[in-house]
Amino acid sequence: MQFSEQHQAMRASVQRFVSEEINPHVEEWEKAGLFPMHDLLKKLSALGLLGISKPEAYGGMGLDFSYEMLLAEELGAAHCGGVPLAIGVQTSMATPALAQYGSDTLREEFLAPAIAGEFVASIAVSEPGAGSDVANIKTRAKKDSDDYIIDGSKMWITNATQADFFCVLANTSDDKPHSNKSLIIVPRNTPGVSVGPKLEKMGMRSSDTAPVFFDNVRVPQRFRIGDEGAGFLYQMLQFQEERLFGSALSLKGFELCINSTIDYAREREAFSSPLINNQTVHFTLAEMLTETEALRALIYRATENYVAGQDATLLASMAKLKAGRLSRELPDKCLQFWGGMGFMESSIVNRLYRDFRLTSIGGGADEIMLGIICKLIGILPKRAKA
Numbered sequence: 001m002q003f004s005e006q007h008q009a010m011r012a013s014v015q016r017f018v019s020e021e022i023n024p025h026v027e028e029w030e031k032a033g034l035f036p037m038h039d040l041l042k043k044l045s046a047l048g049l050l051g052i053s054k055p056e057a058y059g060g061m062g063l064d065f066s067y068e069m070l071l072a073e074e075l076g077a078a079h080c081g082g083v084p085l086a087i088g089v090q091t092s093m094a095t096p097a098l099a100q101y102g103s104d105t106l107r108e109e110f111l112a113p114a115i116a117g118e119f120v121a122s123i124a125v126s127e128p129g130a131g132s133d134v135a136n137i138k139t140r141a142k143k144d145s146d147d148y149i150i151d152g153s154k155m156w157i158t159n160a161t162q163a164d165f166f167c168v169l170a171n172t173s174d175d176k177p178h179s180n181k182s183l184i185i186v187p188r189n190t191p192g193v194s195v196g197p198k199l200e201k202m203g204m205r206s207s208d209t210a211p212v213f214f215d216n217v218r219v220p221q222r223f224r225i226g227d228e229g230a231g232f233l234y235q236m237l238q239f240q241e242e243r244l245f246g247s248a249l250s251l252k253g254f255e256l257c258i259n260s261t262i263d264y265a266r267e268r269e270a271f272s273s274p275l276i277n278n279q280t281v282h283f284t285l286a287e288m289l290t291e292t293e294a295l296r297a298l299i300y301r302a303t304e305n306y307v308a309g310q311d312a313t314l315l316a317s318m319a320k321l322k323a324g325r326l327s328r329e330l331p332d333k334c335l336q337f338w339g340g341m342g343f344m345e346s347s348i349v350n351r352l353y354r355d356f357r358l359t360s361i362g363g364g365a366d367e368i369m370l371g372i373i374c375k376l377i378g379i380l381p382k383r384a385k386a
Contacts, residue, residue, distance in 0.1 A: 001066065001300040010067055013047055014074035026079045029206035030351070033198060035083055037120050037162045037208075041090065045117030050091055054099045058107050059115040064307045065241065068092060069299065072245045076252035079348060081355030082207030084249050089158045090114065092245035093363075094121035094167045097183055097234040101226030110165055110185050122163035124154040124186075124212055125235060131156070131361075132368045134169070134235060135177035139214065141170040141184060143221070148172070148184060150192075150217040160195050160210035163188050168214070169231050172224075181231035185223045192217035203354030240306065242363045243316045247299050247323040250359055254292045254330055257352045258285055261334040264341070264349075281337055288330050295322050314376045321369035324360030331356050 003011075021043055029035040044050050052067045054060025061067070068091065075084035098111050113119040130136040139152025150170055157166070165187045172182040186193060196211035226234060262285055265276035276282055302315035331353040335342035342349050360366045374380035 001304055003066075003070075006063075007067065007070060010049075010052075011070050011074055014049065014071055015077065017044070017047065017049070018074060018077050022078045022083055026083070026206065029083065030080055033200075033205055034161065034208040035086070035206050037086060037159065038117070040083070041087075041117035041120065043117075044087065045115065050117055051115035052091070054095070054111065054115055055107070058099075058112040060099070065244070066303050066307050068241070069244060069248050069303045072248035073251050076249040077256060078253075079256070080204075080206050080351060081249075081253065081358070082204040085204055085358075086159055086207045088242075088245045088249060089123060090121050092241045093238065094123040094159075096241045097225050097238045098167065098185065100237075101230075101234055102185075103222065106185060106223065106225065113164070119164035120159055120162045122157055122159040122166050122212075123238075124157050124160075124166040124168045126154060126156050128153070128155045132365045135232065137169060137171065137181070139168065139170045141168075141172045141182065143172075144218070146222075147218050147220055148224070150184070150186065150214045150219065152214050154212045154214075156199070156209055157212050158207055158209050160212050161198055161208040163195075166193075166212060167225070169235055172228055172231070175229060178232045179229050181235075182228050183225040183231040183234050184219060185225065186214070186217060186219055190217055190219060202357060203351070204358055205354075239364065240312055240316050243320040244299065244303060244306065244312070246359065246363050247295070247316075247319040248303075250323045250327055250356065251292060251296050251299070253352060253356065254288070254295075254326060257331050257334050257349060257356075258288050258292070260348050261285065261337055265337055268339075268341075275337065284333055284337075288326075288333065291326055291330070295319065295326060298322060314373065317364075317369045317372040317376075320364065321366055321373065324366045324369070327356035327359035 048061050049071055051060030052063050052071060053065050056062040075087060078084050095114055114121045127137050141148040141150045165185055168184050168186050169181055170184055171180050173180040192215045194213045199209045201209060265281055266274050268275045298319045302312045302319050305315060306312035335349050335353050338347060338349050341347050344350060
């Protein structure tokens with residue numbers, strides 16, 4: 001991928017933002033279990049970073065997804081995973097379908113304020129019995145005159161406690177699971193919407209996550225994104241940006257994990273010699289950096305295909321799978337070299353170890369990615385008919 005001067009200027013802008021507006025506050029936000037999202041989004045919006053690939057008519061920059069991917073890569077340099085994740089939900093998980101398929105009125109009402117940093121967006125798809133199995137969701141939206149009445153619950157919803165609106169996937173008919181769903185915008189302040197207590201998580205602690213409940217929630221049908229029954233398709237397309245963004249988020253985090261381990265291994269002595277002098281240590285670090293660069297190349301290639309209008313499902317799924325695998329393997333190897341210090345929460349490698357673990361779960365587990373890849377290359381066994 002060849003980056004233009006505009007790409008490089010955006011990269012530098014995000015680098016400054018991370019070093020000046022995020023990293024100095026990470027310790028405070030990690031302890032609090034959330035960060036002031038409206039305030040941070042306002043600052044991102046002032047730099048044009050919340051609507052990079054969104055239509056200019058609604059405050060976006062109208063650029064292609066390669067710029068969005070650069071945003072993700074540089075946000076990954078934050079000294080935690082929670083803040084970049086929350087921003088990614090705003091830009092590349094809760095709003096792509098709205099930007100592409102929403103009516104002009106709907107985009108004016110919800111997309112424009114999200115790009116301006118006035119509204120926090122949240123994607124509400126996962127349920128207690130339907131995480132990666134999106135087709136199995138139970139939340140239902142029944143028609144009543146010109147409205148929908150929504151009942152159900154969602155689980156593990158990022159940005160939930162600070163959200164101004166949710167992009168909700170709900171069943172809107174009794175048709176087949178892949179053609180009975182719709183994406184519907186539900187404002188947080190709608191009667192019947194309630195957000196449960198903030199969940200205590202293994203990692204991503206500076207990102208607020210909570211269950212969301214819908215009890216006889218009435219919203220106008222005009223809040224539906226695009227065609228009724230097309231929600232599953234829209235969400236699958238939305239997943240492409242989510243998976244590319246999430247994979248790109250891991251790159252600078254991997255490098256931070258490796259480089260901090262290099263620094264520690266140079267300082268730590270074992271048996272009268274710096275730890276890094278052991279061949280096992282410096283060979284492992286070199287291989288991990290090589291794996292990171294290989295992932296970067298895969299992400300860049302998938303992004304190029306996506307920008308060119310080609311189907312990037314295969315490469316995006318491969319990138320997500322590889323990022324998930326490395327998110328478990330790489331921090332584990334690095335933490336081992338830190339010894340007892342790596343087991344302390346005060347070490348950066350400890351936080352990265354905890355935060356990265358979500359990568360192989362969120363946005364589709366590794367096993368889902370493998371299933372997609374097998375299907376696309378023609379080796380997934382067909383289900384026997386009942």
